[in-house]
Amino acid sequence: MNNFASFADLRAVCLDLPSGHPAASAAVAQRENVLTKPPQSLGRLEDLTAFLAHWQGHAPPQLDRVDILVFAGNHGVTRQGVSAYPAEVTVQMVANFASGGAAINQLARTGGAKLNVIPLSLAEPTEDFTAAPALSESDFIAAVKTGFDAVPRDADLVALGEMGIGNTTSAAALAAALFGGGGARWAGRGTGVDDDGLARKRDVIDRALARHASLLDDPLRVAAAFGGRELAAILGATLAARRYGIPVLLDGFVCTAAVAPLYKLRTDTLAHALAGHVSAEAGHRALLDELRLKPLLDLNMRLGEASGAAVAVLVLRAALACHVGMATFTQAGVSDAR
């Protein structure tokens, strides 16, 4: 499964993924049509249930085990003054996750989900990508494997998120490398930089794009050059979920940027992933458009740590509850449309 040791191996994994189960989604759609409501009147909730069935491979789908995986990493590019917070906050927030004090702890509990926080070599930040690739091939592959191995085979859904001071700069550079437009298109305020900080982020991104111009046509090399370990892990977890028939809920800008290289390799690679929300971070909406993902929620959130995906879990639970619990027209003695 995860026996990849190089960019080439990983590319082969990405290009050989299982497809979904049309019979399962068709069975869901068939039942939806006889439930006591006008056809399609639950809108996206009906689509979501069919989506879950399509990737889980059974109808009805289930959400008995929902795992939220939050990967944390540190970024050499923080030395360029791109964040409103000092780099040590990554470690401090991982401790906060462990003691239950972060937003994601509350949201995981609300959504009946299991939270697993996976720090990746926090004492070893990536290289400053204005000077060198953020990660070597072997470090990148190792982080991808960590993400791959973090996905429990028996999960019904995984929601992915991240924590890493500096990582909106990493994500913006990654998006710029894959889709063009430079720092002006993709840099946002992240945790809250001021105008000067934003100008620095744009400049950092543009310098990095020039520095790594020779590798921009290879999505996995782009992921290693600009992305941190937590982004690589999200990419790996997304592949593992596909391999195991587990639908994926993506979180915000960083999480979406982390999987964008998969889409560039082959658009179908993200077919099992949903955008939990569109965040307030500047580039997220444009990135979702590039990936043809329609977010479930638009609540002006921009926290990361899987918080938007965790709120979206609630919508999936609502969808499944209707599908499983509703009576049919016949059962309820309700007249169908004339």
Next chain:
Amino acid sequence: MNNFASFADLRAVCLDLPSGHPAASAAVAQRENVLTKPPQSLGRLEDLTAFLAHWQGHAPPQLDRVDILVFAGNHGVTRQGVSAYPAEVTVQMVANFASGGAAINQLARTGGAKLNVIPLSLAEPTEDFTAAPALSESDFIAAVKTGFDAVPRDADLVALGEMGIGNTTSAAALAAALFGGGGARWAGRGTGVDDDGLARKRDVIDRALARHASLLDDPLRVAAAFGGRELAAILGATLAARRYGIPVLLDGFVCTAAVAPLYKLRTDTLAHALAGHVSAEAGHRALLDELRLKPLLDLNMRLGEASGAAVAVLVLRAALACHVGMATFTQAGVSDAR
């Protein structure tokens, strides 16, 4: 409280409503700023918690008791062939609510809410409003009172919804009467009429507007002339909630049209109400714009029966869970912004 017996009495009630509690919302905002996240990074979730506190009058707010009230009514205008379903479906769906088979039963359970279904004289449809006002003054006031009395004083939140074959025509006529634009602007497909049915709806609305031209400048008379009993009850429940300091979650097009006369009387009258979602029914987005309401969700739903509002309850629970459960920067030992 509910000692109103005429349009004039009711207007007086509408113009003498309690205001909110700025100290409570300010206390919420103050705490949000010291929780372990960048300021405002939970976006709308933070606003929602402050909103709940503002109307409940205490910080933190609570959601221990959430009531979903679904009002059901029948409409004389169905004789004009404006619905895809026969009128007896209203009664059949009320039975389905009672036996737990409808979407709202599943969604209420998912949201930890108490569901209360209130049928209003289902054996006595309103008048066909192309020929006469749908409700007399006394019948309208009686339905408003039923809604008013259905709100439990100790609820922390009420979500409002409706069931009534034919009522999207009623709602569209009401919206047209209040905001202009005729059937062309406001009629939609409701439970799913075809092109001919949609044309009939538009024509019915335009004929009714001409028929009742003399009362279009009085929002409460408009509500009686076009709205059914379930719409009047939603209006009454919204007033009771304001009186008792209970925030309101509105559902879709019909529910929103039901409270639109309050906004026309005085815009502040709906200040304690949130739009749970924007539905797929044609006129809903325009109506929310008229009322300056920004929906929480956009999931292409168009079922009614409070289903969209019930999904939005989940978002409010997520917001409150973060606010109450998160650690502060000091508690967690996390460095604040530089």
